[in-house]
Amino acid sequence: MTEVNNALSPHGGKLVDRVLEPAKGREKAKKAKIKLPIDGSRATEIMSIAYGFFSPVEGFMGHKEVDSVCKDMRLTSGYIWSIPITFDISESEIKAKGLKEGDTLLLTYQNQPFATMELEEIFSYDKTLMAQKVYGTTEEKHPGVKITYACKDRFLGGKITLINPPKINPPFDKYWYPPKVLRQKAAELGWKKMVAHQTRNVPHTGHEWLMKGAWFASSADAVLVSCVVGEKRAGDYIDEAIVLTHDALGQTGYFRKGTHLTSILLWDMRYAGPKEAIFHAIVRKNLGCTHHMFGRDHAGVGTYYSPYAAHEIFSQVPDLGIGSVLTLEWWYCPVCGEVTYSGLCGHDKESQAFSGTLIRSIIQDGVKPPRLIFRPEVFDLVMESGEKYGFGSPFVTSEYLAKRNPVITVPAMEV
């Protein structure tokens, strides 16, 4: 295995930039003779590659790359990488389109030219092996394994170029910071240390204290809230509520101005536990973060991973160039009369743990949670978001899934 410096920031030492201005993009599109429509997940992964979130990855992985990531948790270049980035396709689509290695493909999304792909490889991969290596299980009820098994039987590998940058729709547009932009903003604000908080939840005070604890622990200038916006399941909070409520913590003074920034990451969670923790660390390093906070059950699901598996994996990898703030949970203690850190509070028997799921359950029962565990401004905004964006509910419903305003819109482009 090649020895490389995994501590370089951005990962691999250079921020990938594969975004073309529309005029140049149109010219590139004209040279691509085969059109291939893609779905929303592929489109957002293309954006993450093109804007450098996934640096040093420059396209969809080929067989050797996927195999190396699955078996060794490294790219073939030697850099640590934990989750395969793949483009699946059926044999019948390959035949129908006449795809062959060496082609340049025009990938279309929302019926518009979106990206090009230099097709370097068409291959198969054992999906059961991929599931076992990445998720540590082959059980289909694991959501990441389900995504893997749902892949069609063949894969395309090759570099991509975003030729028609999409419009990010409100309210997400305010929170869209590609790595280059975020690094520039942090420099302007004089932030030398930034600690990332990964979330797919509306913040309760346990989250708030996790962020504040991480800020202290890393002596950071600011907390970067990186909200994962992607595939939703019925009963989740709607994306709009997640993003707006995190921003509200800064707007309403729970974080002092200049210490907190909300951003989005377009990504379908794989719930790969420790492997996803590594992935999150690399992506946030690419954003310019110097630290990443990992709490209990980071990116886990069910009982597939031990509660602190994400903490343990960082001792098995070389220095990734981003400090890991490994933290226990915050709970409510009726003896202390406050939300407090479980690593310090000795009232184990009296302690009352709470989670995002529990808060959702309280709200679903028509009860307003007390301000000690859920800020009233956050509660009000959750309900407002439900009315404005969620067809009356702050939780994902089938109506929301069918009718929600898209996060991105691809502009019309004549080719």
Add this chain to the structure above:
Amino acid sequence: MAEIYPINIWINEERLSKLQRAGLADMAEEAFAGLKKLAVPTNDKQRDAILKKYPMAKFDSATTKSIELLPREVKDKIFDMVVAKKTLDVMDSFLASI
């Protein structure tokens, strides 16, 4: 001793009023400095049966070890059984009724 996995039924005004009328207000436990809940116990078999019947519900295995996100009307039915029987031990009856 077998593990117990509670279904937390959070007490809103309507539920509090029903509990008070039945003389069961003391059955609700205090949580998080200002909330009241009924923690209806389930064993592992009852938990699994509930999660199978209501796939939108979630067993919070990481933090609270409780069954959350049952639809409100399901919780209302369990709650009404608790009030009618004046006991939290209702899950066998509830499962038999669905």
